[in-house]
Amino acid sequence: MTSTYDLLNARLQAAFDAVAPGADPVLRTSERSDYQANGVMALAKQVGRPPREVAHEIVKLCDLTGVASVDVAGPGFLNLTLSPELLNDQLRALLDDPRMGRASTATPKTVVIDYSSPNVARELHVGNLRSTIIGDALARMNRFAGNKVVARNHVGDWGTPFGMLIEHLLDLGEDEAVASLSMGELKAFYQGARVKFDSDEGFKERSRARVVTLQSGDVETLRLWKIIVDQSVAYLSQIYDLLDITLTAQDAVGESYYNNMLDGVVSDLDRAGLLVESDGARCVFPPGFTNRDNEPLPLIVKKRDEGFGYAATDLAAVRDRVSNLHADELLYVVGTPQAQHFDMVFAVARMAGWLPEGVRCEHVSFGHVLGPDRKMFKTRSGESVLLAGLVDEAIARADAALVSRNFEGDEFSRTELAVDIARSAIKYADLSTERQRDYVFDLDRMLAFEGDTGPYLQYAHARLRSIFRRSTSPWNENESTFVLSAASERHLALGVLAFPEAFDLAFVSLQPHRLCNYLFDLAQRFTSFYEACPVLSSEGKLRDERLALCDLTARTLSLGLSLLGIHAPEQM
Ligand code: ARG
Secondary structure, eight states: OOOHHHHHHHHHHHHHHHHSTTOOOOEEEOSSSSEEEOOHHHHHHHHTSOHHHHHHHHHHHSOOTTEEEEEEETTTEEEEEEOHHHHHHHHHHHHTOTTTTOOOOSSOOEEEEEOOOOBSSSOOBGGGHHHHHHHHHHHHHHHHHTOEEEEEOOOBOOSTHHHHHHHHHHHHOHHHHHHHHHTTOHHHHHHHHHHHHHHOHHHHHHHHHHHHHHHTTOHHHHHHHHHHHHHHHHHHHHHHHHHTOOOOGGGOOOGGGGGGGHHHHHHHHHHTTOOEEETTEEEEOOTTOBOTTSOBOOEEEEOTTSOBOHHHHHHHHHHIIIIISOOSEEEEEOOGGGHHHHHHHHHHHHHTTSSOTTSEEEEEOOOOEEOTTSSBOBOTTSOBOBHHHHHHHHHHHHHHHHHHTTOOSOHHHHHHHHHHHHHHHHHHHHHTSOTTSOEEOOHHHHHOSSSSSHHHHHHHHHHHHHHHHHOOSOOOGGGOOOOOOSHHHHHHHHHHHTHHHHHHHHHHHTOHHHHHHHHHHHHHHHHHHHHHSOSTTSOHHHHHHHHHHHHHHHHHHHHHHHHTTOOOOSOO
């Protein structure tokens, strides 16, 4: 089906084109009328005529089928009110559309999304949360839009720490090390190695030598390295399952994957005349980047000690993703502190011709997760807070909340529900914050059944579903005619119809919080409707209509939440 927005937009576009080809109608849903077109002022400026005059001309030119009234307001805003016929037609079409009016794209793109990307052999901590949650929401939104998503979990699986980790593994004995790693004791393992490294000169020596052996490609050393990486990735998969994240073990394409491409990166940059020797390191100086003293800033590709750095790997990754994965779009969901790194990597990749103009390439940055004291979230002893513990705590609290609310199902379904609620609480709190901003990790607030929270939206959905469970007589969905006699009913219907443009607003700008805002608003529209309009106790056609509207609302909430990675249970 064609969404209401697209329908109106196409008609307005034709009228705008007739005045000046390509001018944007800037159509938006509006609180004042149903939709508002704000593009007239820019158009008037472009053609050098008075805006209100142009507005009236647009009204005359525009095919207004389905529009009950247009009103020219202020300096030239067009306020459109939809006709009852159009509303009915559009809502009826939604009844048969599982996509709630948002068609799949006609021109699918390949989108490579780099997210989660923790450093392995380190337990996941709260800092890894946002990339994982935001990246997964963007992956789901892209798949829904019809794009092909290639997820890249760019795990840090290479570099100097592996020297000491391998030596520690040998000290422990392979079997014991595997046993401890597979139980997720990554942090203890890492710390065990670290303590020895800092206190034992002999161990330090061995570790350094092991790094060299590892980098030289020694087969036995690589085998030991792989044990640590595989165990870490297996542990990651458990956490992803716990949080319902779609990343698989195949998506874990770590830094080491690019090792054999690094020499090529250096020699090709050299051949292109971009490589400069500076302090013994080989660097590229992309124009426009300077340090505090206004000196040109280098992107170090090969270090003085002949080792490759983080930037070299990312350059190889850009190349691989563009030429081997055929990416049309590259997204990097990584914290704001790495903004300059990515700006420089993208700039150098463009200079080298590895990143063609047509490929959209974006650092999807985000702020910090703060503790209750509004400082970086740390434990009392100053360590970073582990993710698994936080999720377990959220599940325990959600379960307690269900008990205190006298949840009626058995214990198994209660546990399952507690997991769903905990996931939604954590994910929604993260996603509903504008991503560049920091947010406070406050489990009580996140888990509240009231307010702008995940559980509140799940609860709104479950309430809608309970209407159908309580219904004793059947309803005939396909016979429903949407008359929308009550104001709150019409308001809710317009909310349902606005799903496609709300989705696109969030999707195109890579801002999941916009989808959250939409869903929260929709849930509130439903509450107002439900207070004002009897559903099950109304009769005949009115009952059918209201049930159909409830069904559409529930489906929209469920679909919208699923795109954020949140499951909407039937019952709560
Ligand atoms: N492992 C890095 C870190 O923990 C993040 C990697 C992000 N992705 C990338 N392609 N550089 O900081």
